[in-house]
Structure formats: structure tokens, C-alpha cells
Amino acid sequence: MTHTRNTPASEAPPADTRAGRPHLRQPRVRRQRTFPAEGYEGRAYRARAEPMTVRPLRDGRYVVESEGGTYVVDAERETCTCPDSAIRGARCKHIRRVAIEIESGLVPAPDERERVCAVCGGLMFAPVDQDGPALCDRHDHDPGDLVRDRETGALLVVVDRIGDRADEVRTGEGRLVSEYETNAAYGDHEPVFAVVYVESLPAGDAVDDFGTWVDALRDSRRYLFPASRLTRVELRAGDEEGGKSGEADAGPYSGRTSGTTGAETQRA
Structure with a gap:
């Protein structure tokens, strides 16, 4: 999946990338955003061009709010409660949007959750099964560093x-x-x-x-x-x-x- 950037009118993605370590996040109000859609067609185009808000749930699923309604997406199973997915079995625009936002680092992956860095207090993503204090990429260190x-x-x-x-x-x-x-x-x-x-x-x-x-x-x-x-x-x-x-x-x-x-x- 290609890494994307937001349009100027959309919320800017984090400056850091998803490189295996938890990455620093700043508190924000989730709002509808769009992505560059030039060169895409059909559902792929609508997944990028239409304003949507993606909110992660505690169970690894996501709520997607769009002009056509509010639906729940299971990113791992690639299912959505919208008619396009539930009835037609299609990889709908909501499933595609969740995948785009995960890849862009805007929402946690299904096996991650938002946590607070023990040093700086910044919001970050970390594995759901991680115990003990969490550290953002700035304050974490690997053996050999x-x-x-x-x-x-x-x-x-x-x-x-x-x-x-x-x-x-x-x-x-x-x-x-x-x-x-x-x-x-x-x-x-x-x-x-x-x-x-x-x-x-x-x-x-x-x-x-x-x-x-x-x-x-x-x-x-x-x-x-x-x-x-x-x-x-x-x-x-x-x-x-x-x-x-x-x-x-x-x-x-x-x-x-x-x-x-x-x-x-x-x-x-």
C-alpha cells in the first residue's frame, strides 16, 4: 500500500513513520479528512476523496463516519457493516479508508492501542499486549544503540x-x-x-x-x-x-x- 499524505485542507499526518517502534502522537480532535485521489477510480477513489472520520474501538475494530452513514469496520477480516460489504461482499470504501489511515499512522493498527509515553507524556501507539511503561520512539532504545x-x-x-x-x-x-x-x-x-x-x-x-x-x-x-x-x-x-x-x-x-x-x- 502506498504511503499517502493529506490534502492541505485535511488534518496533517504525523511527521514520523511507522518503523516498528511506538511513535509520538499529539492529542487532537478527530475530524473528517480526505486524501489525494488523483489516478484512482471507483471505491478506491471514494475511499480517498470522500470526507470521513475513523475512530478506533477498544476491540481492534473501527467506527467510520461518512456522509452516507456510520459503520463498523473489522480491518483484519476486511468486513464492514455497510450494504456494499455486508450484502455485496465488496471491499468497500470504508474498509479501504481504514487501511489508508492505518498505513498513514493516523490510527492504531488492530493489534495496537494508544498509550502515553512514560517520559514525555505524548500519545503513541504500542502493542496491545505490551506491559509496563511505554516509550515513544524518541525515548526508546534498542540493544546495540x-x-x-x-x-x-x-x-x-x-x-x-x-x-x-x-x-x-x-x-x-x-x-x-x-x-x-x-x-x-x-x-x-x-x-x-x-x-x-x-x-x-x-x-x-x-x-x-x-x-x-x-x-x-x-x-x-x-x-x-x-x-x-x-x-x-x-x-x-x-x-x-x-x-x-x-x-x-x-x-x-x-x-x-x-x-x-x-x-x-x-x-x-
Whole structure:
């Protein structure tokens, strides 16, 4: 299905895309909208050109309000309560509209629900079976991500998404992550991540294969941090001729940071 954009008179879609992670949403009033319909015909044209409002239900179905009436769509089964679907068995304009809005990121998929990011409070979509605090794409991190500690500026590699709250997770010393003074500025309710310091990993020329690097991550001492204390590092294209790569031309896993880590008291 082709990704679409709204017409200028319609509500603008979110700037981010559906890339597997929950994505940030801002509160809004749902209203009728249209989509560009040039080049489409029949039901496909009407699904885009006619003003409709799509509202997700708690059971994974959707209410579609149009000028011709209000109907309920089951996107997974591709059924609708309108005569065109219920009587003729057609893939009606309402089913097509729901598919368009899901693809555009305007409504959650049937297996998703709206949740609030535990860090910024923004509305987002997350799997219906996801437990614990939720995080939007801006504040979530995947194992292997290069991040920076906001408190010390040190470079870190994420090795695990713990998921539980900072006031529920204890370090090796038996203290809650939320109890450390260096975490006082961050929410007790935030999910915890386990990280290792880049400076503890072998330099690039000491890593002869991927397995060696994985072993280094596994054997390195882990530290626990609340989500918003970590900020993602965007790697930039390196200088191939000079052998440079990544943030600060240090390479994502071979750089060295200066100063103290400031985390000796919150080991995993």
C-alpha cells in the first residue's frame, strides 16, 4: 500500500513513520479528512476523496463516519457493516479508508492501542499486549544503540531493555535505580535500560570478528539508567579514506571518553 499524505485542507499526518517502534502522537480532535485521489477510480477513489472520520474501538475494530452513514469496520477480516460489504461482499470504501489511515499512522493498527509515553507524556501507539511503561520512539532504545549519558557525557552501548520502572529495579548493591542522587532529575516511573561503557570495550583493531565484540559486550560490567538519562547518538558518515567513522569520528564502539563515569554506584 502506498504511503499517502493529506490534502492541505485535511488534518496533517504525523511527521514520523511507522518503523516498528511506538511513535509520538499529539492529542487532537478527530475530524473528517480526505486524501489525494488523483489516478484512482471507483471505491478506491471514494475511499480517498470522500470526507470521513475513523475512530478506533477498544476491540481492534473501527467506527467510520461518512456522509452516507456510520459503520463498523473489522480491518483484519476486511468486513464492514455497510450494504456494499455486508450484502455485496465488496471491499468497500470504508474498509479501504481504514487501511489508508492505518498505513498513514493516523490510527492504531488492530493489534495496537494508544498509550502515553512514560517520559514525555505524548500519545503513541504500542502493542496491545505490551506491559509496563511505554516509550515513544524518541525515548526508546534498542540493544546495540549508541547513547550518551546526559549527566557525564560518556558514550554507552545499550545491551538490554529492562522495561520495569526505576523505582522497581534494584542494582547489584540492592538499591533502587531511582534512589541514586545522579538519577534524581529523572522520573521514578521511567523504564530502565542496561548499558555498558564504550571505554570498557576493546578498540576497533582488537575486534577481529563479530563474535569477539558480542563476547566483549557480555563480559563488560553493566550499569542501569532511567530512560530519559540516555540520549541517542546519531552516527554520521565517516571519512573512509582516513578510516574515520561515527559520532566524534571515534567509531561507534572503539572510541574513548574522558572523565569519570559517575556510575560506579549503580551497577547492574
